Amino acid sequence: MNILILAAHADDETLGCGGAIARWVREGHRVHVLFFTDGVGSRGRNSAAAKVRRRAAQAAAKILGCSIAGYGNFPDNQLDRVPLLKLAQTVERVKRKVQPEAVYTHFWGDLNIDHRRVCEAALTAFRPQPGETCRAVRAFEVASATEWGSPGAAYRPTAYVELTEADVETAVRAYGAYAQEVRADPHSRSVEAFLARRVVRGRECGVAWAEGFMVCRELIPL
Ligand SMILES: [Zn+2]
Numbered sequence: 584m585n586i587l588i589l590a591a592h593a594d595d596e597t598l599g600c601g602g603a604i605a606r607w608v609r610e611g612h613r614v615h616v617l618f619f620t621d622g623v624g625s626r627g628r629n630s631a632a633a634k635v636r637r638r639a640a641q642a643a644a645k646i647l648g649c650s651i652a653g654y655g656n657f658p659d660n661q662l663d664r665v666p667l668l669k670l671a672q673t674v675e676r677v678k679r680k681v682q683p684e685a686v687y688t689h690f691w692g693d694l695n696i697d698h699r700r701v702c703e704a705a706l707t708a709f710r711p712q713p714g715e716t717c718r719a720v721r722a723f724e725v726a727s728a729t730e731w732g733s734p735g736a737a738y739r740p741t742a743y744v745e746l747t748e749a750d751v752e753t754a755v756r757a758y759g760a761y762a763q764e765v766r767a768d769p770h771s772r773s774v775e776a777f778l779a780r781r782v783v784r785g786r787e788c789g790v791a792w793a794e795g796f797m798v799c800r801e802l803i804p805l
Pocket of ligand 1: 591592595695698725728
């Protein structure tokens with residue numbers, strides 16, 4: 584199966600579904616990731632920092648075993664200024680190449696505006712027209728963006744991917760590639776919180792480790 588991850592910033596793919604990517608790759612699926620911004624522009628546009636972030640993304644992708652389908656060059660934390668059509672066209676270009684059967688993207692209620700716009704672009708590019716071959720669009724959670732969002736759009740997983748301890752270890756190593764983004768505990772982006780989230784999501788569905796997702800739209804096979 585071809586799986587496409589649509590992530591606003593490099594690190595969102597690992598925070599949101601790093602363990603699931605490790606599992607899917609282990610099971611022989613092909614996982615492709617499209618990023619939209621350099622992730623550092625809002626902290627002062629700095630090409631050195633952007634290069635570090637891109638190298639981190641490549642290192643994380645190598646650890647997880649996925650491929651990077653592209654880096655959008657949109658302004659960080661300003662995707663609300665980019666026409667939705669442009670974002671959707673970027674997704675559509677990658678969609679034509681990858682032809683994914685499943686798509687994973689941001690939760691529509693995240694605090695981060697880039698996350699919300701990428702979710703909208705995903706839903707636009709994968710609207711269910713006759714002949715659409717993508718069977719599922721699901722949303723992942725990103726620490727310090729999803730749980731910090733509006734309480735009116737609370738994240739409540741409706742689908743889970745069970746992980747082995749080795750999948751979680753792989754995801755933690757990939758997160759470690761983003762050393763500049765990891766925060767000290769008790770920040771929600773700490774390694775401790777990264778592990779705790781997977782413990783809690785696992786317990787929610789009766790297993791040791793899991794990542795939780797919300798279904799945006801899914802055509803369930805008979
Ligand atoms: Zn992000």
